Amino acid sequence: MFYREAGDFKTSYSQDNQTFPIAFDRWRYYLVLFVAIVVIPLTISDYWANSLLLPFLIYVIAALGLNILTGYCGQVSLGTGGFMAVGAYATYKLMTAFPWMDMVSVTILSGLVTAIVGVLFGLPSLRIKGFYLAVATLAAQFFLVWLFNRVPWFYNYSASGQINAPERTMFGMAVTGPNAEVWVKYLFCLFFVIVLAWIARNLTRGSVGRQWMAIRDMDIAAEIIGVNPLKSKLTAFAISSFFVGVSGALLFSVYLGAVEVGEAFGIQKSFLVLFMIIIGGLGSIFGSFAGAAFMVLLPVLLKIIGVDLLGWPTDIVAHIQLIIVGGLIVFFLIVEPHGLAQLWRLAKEKLRLWPFPH
Amino acid sequence: MKKLATLALAGLMAAGPAMADLVFPSLSYRTGPYAAGGIPFADGYADYFTLLNQRDGGIGGVMTSVPECETAYNTERGVECYEATRGEGALVYQPLSTGITYQLIPRVTADGIPLHTMGYGRTSAANGDVFEWVFNYPANYWDGASVIINYLLDQNEGSLDGQKIVLLYHNSAYGREPIRTLEILSEQLGFELVQLAVDHPGQEQGNQWLTIRRERPDYVIMWGWGVMNQVAVQEAANIRFPMDHFIGNWWAGAEHDVMPAGDGADGYLALNMNVLGDLPVFAEIQEHVIDAGLAAGDGSNLGSVLYTRGMYAAMLAAEAARTAQEIHGVADITPAMMRDGMEALSITEERMAELGMPGVGPAFDVTCGNHGGPGMGRIQQWDASAQEWVTLTDFIAPDDSVTQPLIEEDSAAFAAENGIESRGCAE
Numbered sequence: 062m063f064y065r066e067a068g069d070f071k072t073s074y075s076q077d078n079q080t081f082p083i084a085f086d087r088w089r090y091y092l093v094l095f096v097a098i099v100v101i102p103l104t105i106s107d108y109w110a111n112s113l114l115l116p117f118l119i120y121v122i123a124a125l126g127l128n129i130l131t132g133y134c135g136q137v138s139l140g141t142g143g144f145m146a147v148g149a150y151a152t153y154k155l156m157t158a159f160p161w162m163d164m165v166s167v168t169i170l171s172g173l174v175t176a177i178v179g180v181l182f183g184l185p186s187l188r189i190k191g192f193y194l195a196v197a198t199l200a201a202q203f204f205l206v207w208l209f210n211r212v213p214w215f216y217n218y219s220a221s222g223q224i225n226a227p228e229r230t231m232f233g234m235a236v237t238g239p240n241a242e243v244w245v246k247y248l249f250c251l252f253f254v255i256v257l258a259w260i261a262r263n264l265t266r267g268s269v270g271r272q273w274m275a276i277r278d279m280d281i282a283a284e285i286i287g288v289n290p291l292k293s294k295l296t297a298f299a300i301s302s303f304f305v306g307v308s309g310a311l312l313f314s315v316y317l318g319a320v321e322v323g324e325a326f327g328i329q330k331s332f333l334v335l336f337m338i339i340i341g342g343l344g345s346i347f348g349s350f351a352g353a354a355f356m357v358l359l360p361v362l363l364k365i366i367g368v369d370l371l372g373w374p375t376d377i378v379a380h381i382q383l384i385i386v387g388g389l390i391v392f393f394l395i396v397e398p399h400g401l402a403q404l405w406r407l408a409k410e411k412l413r414l415w416p417f418p419h
Numbered sequence: 420m421k422k423l424a425t426l427a428l429a430g431l432m433a434a435g436p437a438m439a440d441l442v443f444p445s446l447s448y449r450t451g452p453y454a455a456g457g458i459p460f461a462d463g464y465a466d467y468f469t470l471l472n473q474r475d476g477g478i479g480g481v482m483t484s485v486p487e488c489e490t491a492y493n494t495e496r497g498v499e500c501y502e503a504t505r506g507e508g509a510l511v512y513q514p515l516s517t518g519i520t521y522q523l524i525p526r527v528t529a530d531g532i533p534l535h536t537m538g539y540g541r542t543s544a545a546n547g548d549v550f551e552w553v554f555n556y557p558a559n560y561w562d563g564a565s566v567i568i569n570y571l572l573d574q575n576e577g578s579l580d581g582q583k584i585v586l587l588y589h590n591s592a593y594g595r596e597p598i599r600t601l602e603i604l605s606e607q608l609g610f611e612l613v614q615l616a617v618d619h620p621g622q623e624q625g626n627q628w629l630t631i632r633r634e635r636p637d638y639v640i641m642w643g644w645g646v647m648n649q650v651a652v653q654e655a656a657n658i659r660f661p662m663d664h665f666i667g668n669w670w671a672g673a674e675h676d677v678m679p680a681g682d683g684a685d686g687y688l689a690l691n692m693n694v695l696g697d698l699p700v701f702a703e704i705q706e707h708v709i710d711a712g713l714a715a716g717d718g719s720n721l722g723s724v725l726y727t728r729g730m731y732a733a734m735l736a737a738e739a740a741r742t743a744q745e746i747h748g749v750a751d752i753t754p755a756m757m758r759d760g761m762e763a764l765s766i767t768e769e770r771m772a773e774l775g776m777p778g779v780g781p782a783f784d785v786t787c788g789n790h791g792g793p794g795m796g797r798i799q800q801w802d803a804s805a806q807e808w809v810t811l812t813d814f815i816a817p818d819d820s821v822t823q824p825l826i827e828e829d830s831a832a833f834a835a836e837n838g839i840e841s842r843g844c845a846e
Contacts, residue, residue: 107502107505107506108502108503108505108506111498111499111502112498112499112502112503116495210590210616220595220596220598220599220829221517221521221541221592221595221596222591222592222595223518223521223592225521225525225836227836227837228837238525239525239526239528239529239530240529316498317494317495317498317522318522318525318526319494319521319522319525320494321494321518321521321591321592323590323591323618323619324493324494324518324591324619325494325495327619361499364489368487368488368489374449374487375447375449375487375488375489376449376450376454376458376489378489379449379450379489379491380450
């Protein structure tokens with residue numbers, strides 16, 4: 062009824078090509094932006110920000126990054142945790158070496174450092190594919206964690222081997238450190254999410270994204286029609302690592318404040334982000350958001366229901382949580398292999414026809 | 420904005436459990452590779468407060484509550500737990516994880532909630548002049564390292580010159596803590612220190628024990644936790660390393676660490692900071708808590724090493740709360756009052772006997788400048804045939820001339836990094 066193209070006339074190509082061609086969708090998108098930028102910062106509580114929204118926003122960036130590489134370009138990566146660690150340690154080194162630098166520059170520079178490292182580890186992708194590439198990126202994961210543990214320069218020779226984020230401000234407001242207000246941290250992360258999601262969306266529907274998808278669908282055919290595999294694979298690695306690096310930088314500086322590399326950026330982090338994009342939907346921007354929300358919110362939701370409302374013992378709830386999350390992953394893989402994004406797509410198709418499906 | 424946040428938080432909390440008066444959150448871990456140590460400690464911690472509620476009607480007439488939050492020894496979940504329980508009026512945090520401690524030190528300092536890391540956490544927090552909100556009495560890792568070396572000196576007629584000592588440590592902030600102390604001691608005493616790191620979670624140690632076999636050290640000191648301890652003891656038994664030359668720290672000396680290796684673990688040494696054995700308080704816990712069906716766990720851990728330590732931690736918290744009530748003359752204390760109570764805490768032999776746990780730990784006084792306590796530890800040995808720990812020594816004092824300059828140096832660095840002014844404790 063409301064959700065259809067009929068009556069929504071496009072008079073130029075740019076209008077025809079817009080991300081949300083349906084008026085209702087556009088308005089919904091502006092509403093979400095309004096709520097995220099204006100309403101939430103005014104009403105946010107410490108608990109909701111620190112345990113739900115900040116990790117959600119940060120993991121969205123990581124999921125977007127991995128989705129570019131795996132979902133769009135078809136290169137499986139298990140090195141996400143390692144690349145996040147590169148972002149975090151680059152941030153730490155920049156923050157301590159250049160105390161005057163503002164956090165946006167620090168975060169972007171950390172992303173660029175990660176992009177360079179990502180390209181280095183992406184080079185094998187020119188020769189090897191599929192499972193073998195996954196193993197090569199797994200090596201990156203272990204190598205990077207080992208490196209940050211082993212070389213004291215990375216953690217400024219601190220006795221504990223941990224890195225701690227000192228306080229840094231943005232427009233006079235603390236963004237990192239314990240004295241930062243939650244709404245400042247939230248807006249800081251939200252800024253990166255909006256900008257990076259916008260970049261990702263526009264890259265993936267432009268010529269670069271089409272080259273990635275051509276490589277993903279059949280690399281030999283893509284090469285024959287003139288796609289340069291070197292260029293497209295390495296841009297995918299670079300841009301994906303940039304996103305993942307930014308997410309690691311934010312996870313360390315804004316969210317956690319102190320990090321121990323083996324624990325915060327271990328192999329389980331790589332799997333977590335991989336699960337996010339598989340559940341959310343490979344090759345979908347919305348899927349990255351949905352997957353991150355699913356993996357971040359569900360455990361907390363189950364904990365609130367189990368421990369706070371039902372009063373069950375914490376260990377039982379923790380185990381039930383593993384069972385439910387695992388069960389849901391299997392359920393999604395069987396029932397909807399294209400993830401939450403496909404469910405959303407189907408719902409939109411149905412809505413277009415509603416209330417006259419025939 | 421703050422007001423809105425508080426309102427929203429209040430709304431959230433109203434949906435939660437009913438608010439009790441004195442809140443001692445327990446950031447426990449009953450799942451994951453460190454659960455073996457986390458469960459008995461959490462049981463002991465919760466059961467002691469239940470005992471106080473059941474037997475005495477709380478502390479100073481105010482009931483206590485121990486909301487539990489599962490961290491699985493994971494720092495991200497630890498932060499989530501801290502945020503979740505902070506709004507309930509938490510008086511003191513005891514995360515039982517050095518990693519989570521490092522996360523919480525800046526947060527508790529900003530939020531004004533005391534943090535008590537008993538025998539773990541950041542060692543230099545012993546300097547109360549810099550770390551106003553952090554306490555690590557009665558002992559810390561640098562003390563522990565020094566106590567072990569003092570014990571070894573005692574065994575070797577006062578000289579470790581030319582000996583080779585391996586430090587087998589959990590590759591995390593926790594495991595790295597003793598390195599600086601041991602390095603300095605190795606320079607002073609002339610022993611060779613070999614450092615071997617074991618990565619989280621600690622099941623893979625084949626390589627390390629191969630190195631130990633090749634290096635033939637005189638002693639192996641272990642800074643381990645969770646499943647790492649069991650594997651290390653088993654591996655040591657496999658290569659027939661003399662068990663009485665293998666010393667764990669106080670987190671590597673519980674029953675579950677040595678049981679899986681069976682007879683092979685016989686003679687294994689470990690440090691402890693509290694006593695073992697049948698304390699009178701256990702009978703009361705059995706009567707008021709376990710038999711009443713109020714135990715936090717299944718009650719089977721009563722009296723084990725880590726259960727006793729969890730109960731000891733709870734006792735220190737309860738005594739600090741009582742001290743705070745006396746200082747301020749209010750029964751319903753705030754976290755800031757709790758801090759004052761912790762800083763004025765005085766544990767005497769008489770008080771421990773009165774509480775039904777005579778000599779459970781050393782007698783000590785906390786002061787403004789010293790948040791670390793005396794740092795004493797004792798050595799215990801596993802008797803595999805009797806399936807029990809035998810205490811070998813009395814409390815051994817650490818060498819403060821080694822640890823104190825390190826504490827000064829590290830806390831001064833922290834103060835400079837974070838712009839912390841001296842509180843003027845020295846005056």
